[in-house]
Amino acid sequence: MNNRVWSFLVPFFSVIIALLIAAVVIILIGQNPVIAYKAMIEGAFGNIQALADTVIKTTPLILTGLAVGFGFRAGLFNIGAEGQMIMGGILATVVGMHMRGIPPALAIPLTMIAGMLGGAVWASIAGYLKAKTGAHEVVSTIMLNWIATYISSYLITGPLAVGSGTPKSPEIAPSAKLPPIITVGALEMTSGILISILSAVVIYIVLEKTKTGYEVKAVGFNPYAAEYGGINISKNIVMCMAISGALAGLAGALEVMGLHHRFLGTLSGGKGFDGISIALIGQNHPIGIIFASFLIAALRTGSSNMQFVGVPKHIVTIIQGIVIFLVAADRIVKTLLRFRKVKR
Numbered sequence: 001m002n003n004r005v006w007s008f009l010v011p012f013f014s015v016i017i018a019l020l021i022a023a024v025v026i027i028l029i030g031q032n033p034v035i036a037y038k039a040m041i042e043g044a045f046g047n048i049q050a051l052a053d054t055v056i057k058t059t060p061l062i063l064t065g066l067a068v069g070f071g072f073r074a075g076l077f078n079i080g081a082e083g084q085m086i087m088g089g090i091l092a093t094v095v096g097m098h099m100r101g102i103p104p105a106l107a108i109p110l111t112m113i114a115g116m117l118g119g120a121v122w123a124s125i126a127g128y129l130k131a132k133t134g135a136h137e138v139v140s141t142i143m144l145n146w147i148a149t150y151i152s153s154y155l156i157t158g159p160l161a162v163g164s165g166t167p168k169s170p171e172i173a174p175s176a177k178l179p180p181i182i183t184v185g186a187l188e189m190t191s192g193i194l195i196s197i198l199s200a201v202v203i204y205i206v207l208e209k210t211k212t213g214y215e216v217k218a219v220g221f222n223p224y225a226a227e228y229g230g231i232n233i234s235k236n237i238v239m240c241m242a243i244s245g246a247l248a249g250l251a252g253a254l255e256v257m258g259l260h261h262r263f264l265g266t267l268s269g270g271k272g273f274d275g276i277s278i279a280l281i282g283q284n285h286p287i288g289i290i291f292a293s294f295l296i297a298a299l300r301t302g303s304s305n306m307q308f309v310g311v312p313k314h315i316v317t318i319i320q321g322i323v324i325f326l327v328a329a330d331r332i333v334k335t336l337l338r339f340r341k342v343k344r
Helices: 003-028 033-045 048-073 081-097 104-133 137-157 192-209 211-221 223-228 233-260 271-281 286-309 315-328 330-343
Strands: 180-184 187-190
Touching: 003 033, 003 286, 003 315, 033 048, 033 286, 048 081, 048 180, 048 187, 048 192, 048 211, 048 233, 048 271, 048 286, 081 104, 081 137, 081 233, 081 271, 104 137, 104 233, 187 192, 187 233, 192 211, 192 233, 192 286, 211 223, 211 233, 223 233, 233 271, 271 286, 271 315, 286 315
Parallel strands: none
Antiparallel strands: 180 187
16 A cells, blocks of 8 residues: 555544544443444534534644644644744734724735734744754744743733733724634634635645745755755745744634634633644644544534533543554554454
8 A cells, every 4th residue: 555545544543443442441431432422423513503613623723733744744843833823813813903994805814914924933933943053843842832821921911901800802803803604603613714724725735736845845854865955954944934833823813813803811722732633643744634633623522512421521532642642653553454454
């Protein structure tokens, strides 16, 4: 089998194996796995509201997965999508607040660009340090995550604070809000999902059809050979981190524009870190990341419904952890599949 077939089979069978192992855990706690999984599926896809909720959760995960995956393709471990998402959300909020009187055709793209710029600049710091001083991007991006968290905390409890209770900023202008595709009760599924999918398609084209994509993959595969071939390593490192950060920043902007309409203290909620597992499950492929994001979002949405049949929602965390382990150690899955083939 070629690599493309394996890149599909490994995540697929990893999910199947994870569900089987989780079923054993469910049996051990005295519950019925069939009933539990039925409740999970109904919670994620059972009606329009459930499906809309799943899609809403999918939107930022696609972008944070792309952010991490794009970095991986260049041999960079961008662990800072969380901080980049926060900075993108902050800048999008500040710009969106000042869009009153501006038509949506102008306000929406300007607010999105602001979010992308916030994430790109924040990631470029780590990229520059890596390119010029050799500072490892894992250390610098983790440190930048904390700095972004404290900056956002200061802003929404100080200069941008409004109201009481959960720390939050003022709402952005109505013209900067994303138009809804479906409205079900209090849920609004906006066009953010289309923007996320379009971003994945654009990244796929960049990686597979352009000179820039070739250079990115060459640097990731063998930086020494790439440099010998005339590729500027430092330039590509900074550029890749900037693009990666822009994607994470866009995730923050879409959360502000399409979901909360303001910056909340819990806006990121770990979605930047989820991007790491999504990139692994999606094999760092833009299209694979779309499906991996939808899978994780469906598990998260459906897990709440599992509690009504007596199964803890943390079972989903077990499933996700097993999937990540098997994908990361794909040789185990390949060995099992080959053994089964030989046995037949």
